[in-house]
Amino acid sequence: MSDSPRDQLALQLAEAVAEALRVDLARQDNALLVVSGGSTPVPFFEALAACELPWERVQVTLADERWVAEAAEDSNARLVRAHLLQGPAAAATFVPLTTADATPEQGADAVAERLDGLAWPASVVILGMGGDGHTASLFPDSRELGLALTTDAPAVAVRTPSQPQPRITLSADRLHQAQRHILHITGGDKRAVLARALSGDDVRELPIRAFLACPLATYWAP
Numbered sequence: 724m725s726d727s728p729r730d731q732l733a734l735q736l737a738e739a740v741a742e743a744l745r746v747d748l749a750r751q752d753n754a755l756l757v758v759s760g761g762s763t764p765v766p767f768f769e770a771l772a773a774c775e776l777p778w779e780r781v782q783v784t785l786a787d788e789r790w791v792a793e794a795a796e797d798s799n800a801r802l803v804r805a806h807l808l809q810g811p812a813a814a815a816t817f818v819p820l821t822t823a824d825a826t827p828e829q830g831a832d833a834v835a836e837r838l839d840g841l842a843w844p845a846s847v848v849i850l851g852m853g854g855d856g857h858t859a860s861l862f863p864d865s866r867e868l869g870l871a872l873t874t875d876a877p878a879v880a881v882r883t884p885s886q887p888q889p890r891i892t893l894s895a896d897r898l899h900q901a902q903r904h905i906l907h908i909t910g911g912d913k914r915a916v917l918a919r920a921l922s923g924d925d926v927r928e929l930p931i932r933a934f935l936a937c938p939l940a941t942y943w944a945p
């Protein structure tokens with residue numbers, strides 16, 4: 724791992740997450756980690772995979788997923804398997820968010836059942852953020868954003884004009900069921916979006932706002 728600010732941030736974040744998991748595993752049988760996809764998390768995944776943990780007692784799931792085959796380039800499950808579930812970390816229990824169903828609407832109930840069997844509240848939820856203030860797949864232009872922000876169902880199928888594929892996302896309610904919330908972002912543009920989010924309260928404009936009062940630890944590097 725290089726000594727670039729982003730790689731150093733990934734290392735810090737991995738150490739903090741590993742310590743949080745250790746603390747929780749000292750008092751419970753299993754600990755749940757919820758991670759986001761996209762490009763930002765890759766160095767964090769690789770740094771966390773190298774951390775010493777009782778991985779067989781760690782559960783990992785996703786904050787959201789594109790409804791594509793796991794072999795697809797833009798599958799978040801593929802990203803997690805390729806960069807996090809490697810070496811000793813391969814012993815973790817990974818729960819993906821897609822099924823063999825053709826659509827997320829058809830698969831949502833089966834995904835909800837899988838999720839309910841995990842060690843909620845999660846030890847840590849790692850959120851990313853897009854330039855439009857979306858997090859997980861809570862997109863400002865999703866028809867289902869209102870539902871995803873208000874339902875107590877664990878997962879919601881979402882279709883978003885700005886996104887090429889249908890997606891499934893953990894609901895805001897389920898994402899709130901965590902002991903620690905971390906926002907992992909990089910670059911000046913996202914820092915500016917976060918500053919805008921902090922200066923307003925319309926969650927539908929910038930859905931990341933649904934998590935700013937969690938409390939939310941932000942890990943940012945230029």
Ligand SMILES: O=C(O)[C@H](O)[C@@H](O)[C@H](O)[C@H](O)COP(=O)(O)O
Pocket residue numbers: 759760761762763764786787788789799850851852853857858859860
């Ligand atoms: O499935 C996804 O894409 C993520 O869960 C999404 O919410 C991501 O965190 C943001 O889009 C940021 O993505 P980048 O890290 O690629 O900028």
